[in-house]
Amino acid sequence: MKFKLENVESERAEQLANLIRKYNRSNREPSKSEPLNIYVEDEQGIMTLFNGNQ
Numbered sequence: 001m002k003f004k005l006e007n008v009e010s011e012r013a014e015q016l017a018n019l020i021r022k023y024n025r026s027n028r029e030p031s032k033s034e035p036l037n038i039y040v041e042d043e044q045g046i047m048t049l050f051n052g053n054q
Contacts, residue, residue: 031034 036050040048040050042048
């Protein structure tokens with residue numbers, strides 16, 4: 001099931017979005033944290049490691 005909420009300022013839309021978020025948070029499956037190990041190279045050729053734990 002897919003829902004799309006437009007950027008419309010209405011109290012009812014906000015309530016619905018909050019209910020969906022609450023449902024999604026309460027039904028999340030457990031997950032374990034793993035490093036991403038993403039390397040980025042800048043203009044000088046220096047590589048930086050983003051391991052996801054920062």
